[in-house]
């Protein structure tokens with residue numbers, strides 16, 4: 001059965017139904033995963049090392065096919081769809097940029113996916129230009145990617161995927177090795193992608209980043225999803241964070257220390273609570 | 284890629300505990316036999332010689348995996364020899380026997396080398412090379428090359444995944460196109476290998492590798508009675524098989 005529903009028709013864009021996968025017999029890397037992500041959502045996937053986050057996202061563009069259960073992306077069962085077809089809609093940026101940069105120049109690196117996906121000749125330079133600007137890489141245009149710094153390589157890897165404008169964007173650990181300014185830039189980029197109606201999934205250990213910028217959190221531990229909900233609820237739940245070996249955001253720790261009820265991940269709420277506390281003492 | 288990852292896992296059996304030099308003697312002797320003979324029965328005997336080692340060492344599963352992983356090559360060797368020999372001799376029977384021999388020779392080699400590498404730790408192997416008066420630099424280079432094979436094959440997999448995510452289709456096009464498709468995989472693989480080599484070199488130098496000409500060893504390998512027994516058995520089996528040639532004239 002081939003489904004040919006167009007991209008816009010589907011509200012539930014990414015659906016995992018009881019998905020399990022194991023690399024070696026006897027041990028599941030992910031187990032009984034049920035997850036549904038709607039069009040236009042921004043979701044953070046959190047969890048300890050080896051929790052199965054990378055394994056999970058590799059199912060979304062069909063690099064891995066579920067051994068049990070099924071993954072439906074935009075109405076297409078990944079089992080019946082090639083990676084090349086899915087990749088046109090699902091842009092996946094890997095953890096380590098050195099695993100994909102290969103071209104002679106930054107510019108050619110950006111063209112790689114555009115050529116693979118048969119973009120029009122006139123369209124290619126326009127998109128490359130956009131990516132160079134958006135990611136602050138213009139001055140490196142003619143340099144070999146290998147001579148860029150670690151953070152710049154990471155940005156180039158991101159740019160080389162975003163330049164073909166995928167509807168779903170999946171980022172594996174995008175904040176590692178980035179300075180604060182780049183993190184803010186990344187956050188505003190995610191916001192912008194989202195305002196264009198794109199769906200964004202971010203795998204991260206950077207819990208501050210998730211708390212500040214991503215409204216929904218999926219927490220994984222030992223191959224299972226142990227919680228899925230609003231970031232402000234999950235990231236203030238002490239037992240949950242402990243069981244996933246996650247360090248709570250600093251604001252949450254502060255609100256625990258101040259015995260704020262309810263604890264919060266929002267800076268202004270903490271500030272106003274603190275003001276109230278101070279005010280209360282005076283009177 | 285998985286086929287030839289003779290990945291060592293720690294073990295406590297007699298075979299694991301043998302001095303690598305004893306196992307090496309066996310490996311050399313029986314490799315020589317596989318090269319020397321073309322008779323399928325003899326080659327089968329040579330192959331069988333490795334089976335007790337595999338059983339005693341309890342590495343059956345991974346040994347089977349190496350053999351299964353090389354089935355493709357075996358099929359290739361078989362067909363190639365079949366066609367080639369039929370072409371030159373014109374006799375289908377001869378061609379079949381020859382193809383069976385060549386395939387058996389390959390299986391025997393895989394089996395012998397699996398038995399050696401699956402039961403010998405890279406550290407012991409390096410140490411035994413040093414004790415055989417091979418310069419330490421060469422011994423270490425060999426050791427590291429062996430150790431990085433599994434790392435490299437895993438990395439190749441990740442790189443392929445990353446490039447397929449950017450729309451690379453490895454199976455597309457004619458044979459030349461297909462070879463070209465692998466360029467985006469090979470370049471990152473080579474570069475990251477160089478990067479890793481540099482990192483390892485820096486890490487070793489910062490721990491004073493090569494600062495002293497004379498190295499001392501914390502562990503020194505010694506041969507004991509078990510080794511002598513093992514070497515004697517190997518030698519006896521080797522001579523027995525060799526004598527078949529002299530006495531029966533088997534090729």
Ligand SMILES: Nc1ncnc2c1ncn2[C@@H]1O[C@H](COP(=O)(O)OP(=O)(O)OP(=O)(O)O)[C@@H](O)[C@H]1O
Pocket residue numbers: 023024029047048049050051052053054055056437
């Ligand atoms: N190619 C592979 N072969 C065998 N096992 C693998 C492979 N890739 C991952 N695993 C195992 O599967 C489990 C989940 O790995 P995964 O990479 O999905 O974790 P992760 O949550 O992304 O971790 P990290 O935060 O370290 O990136 C781990 O136990 C890992 O060792």
Ligand SMILES: [Mg+2]
Pocket residue numbers: 053054055095172
């Ligand atoms: Mg990961």
